Amino acid sequence: MDKMKLRRELIEARTSLSPEQRRANATSIRETLLDQPWVQMAGLVACYWSTGSEPDTHGLVFALWKHGATVILPVHKEDDDLDWAVYDGPDTLARGRSGIMEPIDTRRGVDAIRTAALVIVPALAVDRRTGVRLGRGGGSYDRALARVGPNVPTVALLHEGELLEGIPAEPHDQAVRFAVTPSGLTRLM
Template identity: 85%
Template sequence: MDKLKLRREINAARTSLSPEQLRTNAVKVRETLLDQPWVQMAGLVACYWSAGSEPDTHGLVFALWKHGATVILPVLRADNDLDWAVYDGPDTLAPGRHGIMEPVDTRRGVDAIRTAALVIVPALAVDRRTGIRLGRGGGSYDRALARVGPNVPTVALLHEGELIEGVPAEPHDHHVRFAMTPEGLTSLM
């Protein structure tokens, strides 16, 4: 299966999820992640602010911040690379280039992700054998993941049925070490 077809299928399945199912999934994902010692100990967390039918991160970002972690969120640059800025509560976000909420704090640069102790990324699917993630196709997170150290936990958030076998891969695609679904956390590496 090619990436474009797989993206269309997953996006169609995601749009069929009810608001109640999205909320239930978000709570399961948030609570399971927050129970992990390596999440609790992470001082600097790179995450993302979810949009649409993506696995919801709003409560997760808020909980990490309230528990004392410094959370950095991406700011999409004109070249589709990701700059990073600190989240300092819900009132510190504003719509970005594509309407996705971004922090209004000082930009920390594309290399800020190098200092994160935990990186949480969006994905449409992850290959359960290789950890290769399928993104939206812009390459933003592949560039960001290339900057992350090899021992830093990288977690892709997924809905049920999105941890699959056979995600098409290209040389620029990067893997993640964990996949988080409402069913639980899966180690991939």
């Protein structure tokens, strides 16, 4: 299976989802995550601000923040690595260099993710056997996930049909421990 071809197919399938379906997916994913005790107890959560056809995280980030978690969001650096800054409500975001909303708070450095009790990452698909995620190809989240401790829950958010078998993996590809789709939570490792 060719990664580029698979990415194109998955992005095409995502863009065909109706706005109503995307909203329903986001609600199901958010409720599933917020029902998990290990999510409820996480004091510091690394997440991302969704864009385009990704499963929407805006409500999730807000809910985590309102429930008392400190949420850090990525800030894309020039070298495509991820710096991190604290989300402190919807008015604390500004459009970043790649057009994605980013926190305006002080940058905490690429190693800030090491202190997170929960890490939520984007993915186009995840291999149900290995937990390897297929991203957009820049390697930003693989670098970030490589910094996460071995006992920290790492979670990819997916639409239905994106939990696959046989995703091609390269040595730098990082696995996640869980995937959440609108139909529920899947433990991968």
